Amino acid sequence: xxxxxxxxxxxxxxxxxxxxxxxxxxxxxxxxxxxxxxxxxxxxxxxxxxxxxxxxxxxxxxxxxxxxxxxxxxxxxxxxxxxxxxxxxxxxxxxxxxxxxxxxxxxxxxxxxxxxxxxxxxxxxxxxxxxxxxxxxxxxxxxxxxxxxxxxxxxxxxxxxxxxxxxxxxxxxxxxxxxxxxxxxxxxxxxxxxxxxxxxxxxxxxxxxxxxxxxxxxxxxxxxxxxxxxxxxxxxxxxxxxxxxxxxxxxxxxxxxxxxxxxxxxxxxxxxxxxxxxxxxxxxxxxxxxx
Amino acid sequence: xxxxxxxxxxxxxxxxxxxxxxxxxxxxxxxxxxxxxxxxxxxxxxxxxxxxxxxxxxxxxxxxxxxxxxxxxxxxxxxxxxxxxxxxxxxxxxxxxxxxxxxxxxxxxxxxxxxxxxxxxxxxxxxxxxxxxxxxxxxxxxxxxxxxxxxxxxxxxxxxxxxxxxxxxxxxxxxxxxxxxxxxxxxxxxxxxxxxxxxxxxxxxxxxxxxxxxxxxxxxxxxxxxxxxxxxxxxxxxxxxxxxxxxxxxxxxxxxxxxxxxxxxxxxxxxxxxxxxxxxxxxxxxxxxxxxxxxxxx
Amino acid sequence: xxxxxxxxxxxxxxxxxxxxxxxxxxxxxxxxxxxxxxxxxxxxxxxxxxxxxxxxxxxxxxxxxxxxxxxxxxxxxxxxxxxxxxxxxxxxxxxxxxxxxxxxxxxxxxxxxxxxxxxxxxxxxxxxxxxxxxxxxxxxxxxxxxxxxxxxxxxxxxxxxxxxxxxxxxxxxxxxxxxxxxxxxxxxxxxxxxxxxxxxxxxxxxxxxxxxxxxxxxxxxxxxxxxxxxxxxxxxxxxxxxxxxxxxxxxxxxxxxxxxxxxxxxxxxxxxxxxxxxxxxxxxxxx
Numbered sequence: 001x002x003x004x005x006x007x008x009x010x011x012x013x014x015x016x017x018x019x020x021x022x023x024x025x026x027x028x029x030x031x032x033x034x035x036x037x038x039x040x041x042x043x044x045x046x047x048x049x050x051x052x053x054x055x056x057x058x059x060x061x062x063x064x065x066x067x068x069x070x071x072x073x074x075x076x077x078x079x080x081x082x083x084x085x086x087x088x089x090x091x092x093x094x095x096x097x098x099x100x101x102x103x104x105x106x107x108x109x110x111x112x113x114x115x116x117x118x119x120x121x122x123x124x125x126x127x128x129x130x131x132x133x134x135x136x137x138x139x140x141x142x143x144x145x146x147x148x149x150x151x152x153x154x155x156x157x158x159x160x161x162x163x164x165x166x167x168x169x170x171x172x173x174x175x176x177x178x179x180x181x182x183x184x185x186x187x188x189x190x191x192x193x194x195x196x197x198x199x200x201x202x203x204x205x206x207x208x209x210x211x212x213x214x215x216x217x218x219x220x221x222x223x224x225x226x227x228x229x230x231x232x233x234x235x236x237x238x239x240x241x242x243x244x245x246x247x248x249x250x251x252x253x254x255x256x257x258x259x260x261x262x263x264x265x266x267x268x269x270x271x272x273x274x275x276x277x278x279x280x281x282x283x284x285x286x287x288x289x290x291x
Numbered sequence: 292x293x294x295x296x297x298x299x300x301x302x303x304x305x306x307x308x309x310x311x312x313x314x315x316x317x318x319x320x321x322x323x324x325x326x327x328x329x330x331x332x333x334x335x336x337x338x339x340x341x342x343x344x345x346x347x348x349x350x351x352x353x354x355x356x357x358x359x360x361x362x363x364x365x366x367x368x369x370x371x372x373x374x375x376x377x378x379x380x381x382x383x384x385x386x387x388x389x390x391x392x393x394x395x396x397x398x399x400x401x402x403x404x405x406x407x408x409x410x411x412x413x414x415x416x417x418x419x420x421x422x423x424x425x426x427x428x429x430x431x432x433x434x435x436x437x438x439x440x441x442x443x444x445x446x447x448x449x450x451x452x453x454x455x456x457x458x459x460x461x462x463x464x465x466x467x468x469x470x471x472x473x474x475x476x477x478x479x480x481x482x483x484x485x486x487x488x489x490x491x492x493x494x495x496x497x498x499x500x501x502x503x504x505x506x507x508x509x510x511x512x513x514x515x516x517x518x519x520x521x522x523x524x525x526x527x528x529x530x531x532x533x534x535x536x537x538x539x540x541x542x543x544x545x546x547x548x549x550x551x552x553x554x555x556x557x558x559x560x561x562x563x564x565x566x567x568x569x570x571x572x573x574x575x576x577x578x579x580x581x582x583x584x585x586x587x588x589x
Numbered sequence: 590x591x592x593x594x595x596x597x598x599x600x601x602x603x604x605x606x607x608x609x610x611x612x613x614x615x616x617x618x619x620x621x622x623x624x625x626x627x628x629x630x631x632x633x634x635x636x637x638x639x640x641x642x643x644x645x646x647x648x649x650x651x652x653x654x655x656x657x658x659x660x661x662x663x664x665x666x667x668x669x670x671x672x673x674x675x676x677x678x679x680x681x682x683x684x685x686x687x688x689x690x691x692x693x694x695x696x697x698x699x700x701x702x703x704x705x706x707x708x709x710x711x712x713x714x715x716x717x718x719x720x721x722x723x724x725x726x727x728x729x730x731x732x733x734x735x736x737x738x739x740x741x742x743x744x745x746x747x748x749x750x751x752x753x754x755x756x757x758x759x760x761x762x763x764x765x766x767x768x769x770x771x772x773x774x775x776x777x778x779x780x781x782x783x784x785x786x787x788x789x790x791x792x793x794x795x796x797x798x799x800x801x802x803x804x805x806x807x808x809x810x811x812x813x814x815x816x817x818x819x820x821x822x823x824x825x826x827x828x829x830x831x832x833x834x835x836x837x838x839x840x841x842x843x844x845x846x847x848x849x850x851x852x853x854x855x856x857x858x859x860x861x862x863x864x865x866x867x868x869x870x871x872x873x874x875x876x
Contacts, residue, residue, distance in 0.1 A: 044837060047647045047811055054813055063822070065810040066836055070349075070544030080725055097549065155430045160516070161349045162544030170349075184347060187357070190433060190515040190530045193540050194835040197416070197512075204421050207430045216838045300770045304685070310674050311681030314698040314744065317737050321705065324716045379612035387606055388613070396617060398864055403620040405791075405860045407798030409827045410849050413834045414623060447616055477602035498704070505706025507801040508827075512835065535708045535801070542715065542805050559712040566704040574700060 032264040037065040038072015038085030039164050040195060041113065041213040042253055046085055048281050049272055060264055069164030076258055077101060082265050084256040087113065087164030087213070098258075105256045110272050111279075112288035114214040114237035115169060115249040117224040118199075120206040125149040127225040127234040130248055134174050136209065139186025144207070156189040157198045157210035166191075168251050169211055214238075215286035242288045253287070325563055329556035336554060346518035346532070348541065348551045355558060357518040361435070361531035364521040365510060368439025369446055369503040374496060376443070377450030381495070384451070385458035386480050397455065404448030411441045412512030420513060427528065433515035435531040441509040446499035453498060457491020458484060490576055497573035501566050504535075511536035534558050624857075627849050634847025648811065648833065649840055653848055658815050659728075659823035660797055660855065663807070666732025666819070667739055667796045672789055674736075675743030679785075682744070683751035684773055703741035707801040710738045714806040729819040731807025738802055739792040746788020750781040755876050783870030790863035798856045800827040810836070826852040 036046055043066040050062035072084035077098050090098075090105055098105050117133065119125060125147055128136075135141045137156055144152045159166040175181035192198050198210040202221060214237050217223060225234035228248045241247035261269060272278045279289035332341075336353045343354035384396050419440060420432030427436075461484050469479040485492065515530025518537075538555050545552040642652030686692045714734030724730045754777050762772040778785075800808075808828040816823045830848045833840050 040836060043810065044647050050811075050813065051645070051647070061813045063809055063812045065822075066832075067543040067810075074544055078720075093549075153430045160540050161347065162541055167349060184345070184350065184352075187345065187519050188517050188529060190431065190517045191532070191540075192433075192516065192835075193511060196835050196838055196840065199838060200416065201431065201433065205424060205431055218839055296768075300768055303770050307677050307681045307685060310677030311686060311695060313674055313678055314695050314702060314740065317740065318698045318701050320717070321709070321713045321737075324713050325709070328712075328716055376612055376616050379609050380616045383609045383613040387609055396613065399617055399620060402624075402857060402860060405794055405798070405856050406620075406623070407800070407827050407830075407852060407856060409798070409800045409830050410627070410853055411623075413830060413845070413849055414626075416834065444619065451616070475598045475602045477605045478598065501704040505704070505708070507706065507708040508831065512831075535706055538708045538712060539801055539804055542712065556712060556716070559709045562706050562709050566706060566709075567701055570700050570704045571697070574697060 068162030369442035372443030381454035415513035453495035631850030671736035679747030742792035750784025
């Protein structure tokens with residue numbers, strides 16, 4: 001008797017649709033569904049965009065997931081999302097993988113971002129050069145004394161390796177932009193699964209140093225002013241300093257689609273890149289608009 | 292009427308038999324998938340690299356040693372916490388507590404067993420880690436120790452539950468015999484009852500161990516996830532990265548079929564084999580104890 | 590009082606008992622403290638809007654309805670797949686199987702299934718359901734993964750419940766002309782039902798609280814609407830707690846505790862129901 005009920009329920013459940021229904025955009029239905037996945041740096045921005053866009057275009061549904069830039073691109077290659085969010089450019093290996101699967105990723109720049117270096121408000125250090133930053137994260141400098149601070153051990157916080165932010169930091173800061181450098185994060189760097197984890201730890205721990213997208217840094221945390229060389233001036237990250245390139249650690253944020261998009265996805269991307277509304281949201285969340 | 296009845300009976304019996312074998316089918320299937328997607332790692336990554344020093348997959352450093360040591364040290368710490376507390380509580384519930392206390396405590400401990408690990412991880416970040424940092428004057432509280440304490444909390448209900456059942460199953464005549472010759476209750480517990488329940492208690496510990504090794508969310512949130520080679524005793528107070536947290540954190544980002552994908556499945560395979568070993572050891576212990584008991588009684 | 594060997598032993602016993610009492614308290618008090626703390630911190634967040642509304646403002650306001658519904662669907666899906674299979678397997682073990690090497694192998698397999706780490710189940714679910722069978726990241730993949738994970742719990746509990754039914758019941762039925770299946774279906778199974786239901790609920794409770802198996806097989810960060818087919822991805826309470834506590838900046842602490850509270854209420858509620866069924870069944874038992 002129990003078996004009978006369960007099997008009926010099962011049949012009812014499964015018969016209510018088929019596998020194609022929510023893979024990607026189904027143009028036969030009145031509402032269209034866009035799957036958006038990837039960078040945790042972009043995820044809250046993507047969510048804000050999705051919310052605003054859906055309130056104006058109720059026939060479109062957008063689902064947003066994080067997981068890291070690598071996750072988004074992998075999903076794009078696996079064919080499970082429409083738009084991949086990435087806070088770094090697609091890697092050559094990923095491009096190769098894509099082409100071997102017959103996918104041609106198209107890149108769109110949707111905003112710009114500064115990577116802020118943050119320390120606990122109690123920490124007296126307020127400026128660092130790129131070289132010092134690189135030495136701290138690679139393990140050469142282990143105590144705050146080494147950069148003019150107090151006698152405290154340095155606790156290094158980082159995002160996980162699947163994060164575009166992490167990769168960008170590795171290339172631009174640790175390796176100072178040199179393509180052939182093999183410098184790595186020191187092994188005792190804490191790889192936290194999220195931006196919020198970094199914020200929390202820096203907030204409570206006077207020994208900590210972390211980095212994160214400008215949009216993630218709350219007002220009560222202390223940001224470090226960075227100089228490219230000791231002779232340059234030390235600059236704090238902001239919309240202005242990103243746009244005039246004086247802040248050394250700034251980057252573009254991307255969305256990728258598999259091939260040129262059409263229909264609802266194209267309209268959405270167009271709105272993101274060209275509408276004032278969407279770019280206003282960018283500024284509101286602490287990122288840098290592209291105009 | 293009789294014919295259709297026996298035909299129905301036949302079909303149902305066959306279905307039940309098939310269901311019975313399903314457990315074996317699933318274990319075999321899981322093993323197969325892990326092998327299929329994990330073994331290629333052995334050919335793609337030279338063995339020297341797999342056992343090297345660094346885990347940094349985006350630059351092709353694929354050593355799993357830091358991850359293994361991370362799991363080991365967190366599990367070791369967890370067992371140091373869980374075994375005394377677990378067995379002690381089990382003894383208390385089974386042998387010392389009055390009936391009414393028992394009836395409250397047992398469900399209460401089972402309640403802890405039901406708490407999802409993500410909740411414990413959540414409290415770990417918010418409360419335990421800062422507390423450890425301040426109390427022990429550490430650079431950060433997100434350490435193997437934090438993970439061990441949380442894992443100990445997760446393993447204790449398993450140990451208490453099974454060990455208490457084992458102690459309860461010891462015939463009262465054993466205890467009465469000991470009391471009759473003048474032993475105190477305390478002496479009876481440690482020299483008669485506990486040894487008699489040895490196989491059940493050992494099973495409890497092994498199952499608790501299995502739970503600790505396999506735990507994912509609590510360690511991912513609370514241990515800092517730094518892939519250090521945790522070989523010193525002081526590593527307990529530094530951040531570590533476990534095998535389970537690595538899989539959970541990185542699986543989403545891999546393109547299926549890539550080297551990284553295969554290495555993650557390989558780690559999964561290692562975890563599967565470890566839990567297999569623990570379980571086989573646990574059931575071997577039970578089996579040997581049973582055989583010995585049969586010899587004694589015959 | 591003259592010190593003698595006996596009074597020494599009594600002293601040791603008193604000390605020992607006190608120590609163990611402390612140990613037990615040390616184990617139990619944190620449990621109560623944890624639950625009390627979450628209730629205290631999370632209760633202010635609970636409101637009709639929180640329980641029945643959708644998340645707003647990047648999930649920093651509004652409710653967690655999709656996560657609650659998602660967990661409910663996942664639990665239902667897990668039940669659909671694991672209960673028939675698990676109970677049937679338990680019937681096989683308790684009523685049909687002979688004590689030979691095959692049966693021993695099955696038991697070892699069950700013990701092993703129970704011990705496999707939950708993240709390995711996630712990997713398996715990813716490989717089999719998401720990729721190989723092409724179900725994608727969906728309710729279906731996640732439910733199937735969770736059901737295999739829940740199977741050993743249900744089989745063990747159901748088998749124990751079936752074995753507890755006295756042999757006399759079966760003998761009488763057979764002597765009146767019943768076949769084996771008729772005996773099971775009309776006599777043994779109904780008697781064992783409370784025990785089986787308790788086991789099922791405890792198994793589902795664990796499935797409802799797990800995060801790792803659904804991480805790559807079905808869980809989504811944010812969905813604008815409730816899932817309306819088994820092939821949709823879904824939000825879920827355990828994953829949502831992970832998200833609000835680690836993935837969203839400036840998430841009000843109340844929402845984090847509120848989500849934790851709803852999750853443990855769901856899980857512990859199931860535990861409570863199982864305990865009540867168990868004790869009432871014990872009272873009404875006919876043997």
